Amino acid sequence: MLSQPLLRLVSAVSRRRMKLLLGIALLAYVASVWGNLINMSVLLNRSIQESRELRIESRIEEIIEPLREKIRDLEKSFTQKYPPVKFLSEKDRKRILVTGGAGFVGSHLTDKLMMDGHEVTVVDNFFTGRKRNVEHWIGHENFELINHDVVEPLYIEVDQIYHLASPASPPNYMYNPIKTLKTNTIGTLNMLGLAKRVGARLLLASTSEVYGDPEVHPQTEDYWGHVNPIGPRACYDEGKRVAETMCYAYMKQEGVEVRVARIFNTFGPRMHMNDGRVVSNFILQALQGEPLTVYGSGSQTRAFQYVRREETSWVTECLSASVLDLQEQSGLQACSQNTHWL
């Protein structure tokens, strides 16, 4: 039998323990509720973040999709941007250098060579040439454009050289006669040196001006010309004459394969508006409703060659007319062709 005081002590202790236990249970409950609350808030935060990320991602998708579409369109247009180019086998494909290839005549030749499937390197110092004339080839795997003056040597490997670099219109070549002389003499020497080193065939774009003020009409190739060596046009006339001489000297002495084309007065698309030659002058004056200016008596004659860009063959057409004919008629009479190409 437990005594009364012992019983009171026991019940007092168990009450305290009960309170303690209750306290602990309460604390545990609060802690678990708190933990759950934290967990829930973490989960809530995570899901809010995830849904925000999803919204951002779908927004990004919405923005990017039209851009992707545009890129696809651009890629399509890039693959279609070049004029059609033939496929040539390794054996038939030539590496061709065109000096003055960004000029009026050179750029049409470049078009022809590119469309035929060759690898073309255009060298131009952009004195009268323009990037715009060849920009439709920029980026093409067969095409390269080099800003270079032929008066400086050029070290490349090619199979053929078309040497057209020189101003051709009288106001342009008279603008700096010494530079015109250097281009046609040193420039041609450099190109012939290159042709010799790499074993390339070279075509010189010469001019009807090698005949000077001719006493024979029309001029045949065996006519030697009538040139004033100190006249206003001498820098060009004599420059081209010595360029021809150099070609044949390299052929005889070094075995370089050369061709010379004496091109007559050219006109056509890509000609400079302010070229200064008679056809562009007349067209410009006609478009502005101004009278056409005929120098001298107007009885002088010229053989005109139209250089065109279209079709598969690069063609020069030869037409003849007096300056007065040009002024008075819209049609030109046909004459004999005077050029020989590679």
Ligand SMILES: O=c1ccn([C@@H]2O[C@H](COP(=O)(O)OP(=O)(O)O[C@H]3OC[C@@H](O)[C@H](O)[C@H]3O)[C@@H](O)[C@H]2O)c(=O)[nH]1
């Ligand atoms: O506005 C003009 C321009 C020119 N002319 C005359 O028209 C004739 C042709 O003159 P251009 O200025 O067109 O040029 P040219 O024929 O003298 O030489 C040109 O053509 C031959 C090419 O080989 C040369 O590279 C180029 O210089 C000249 O008799 C000239 O006096 C005019 O009557 N009016």
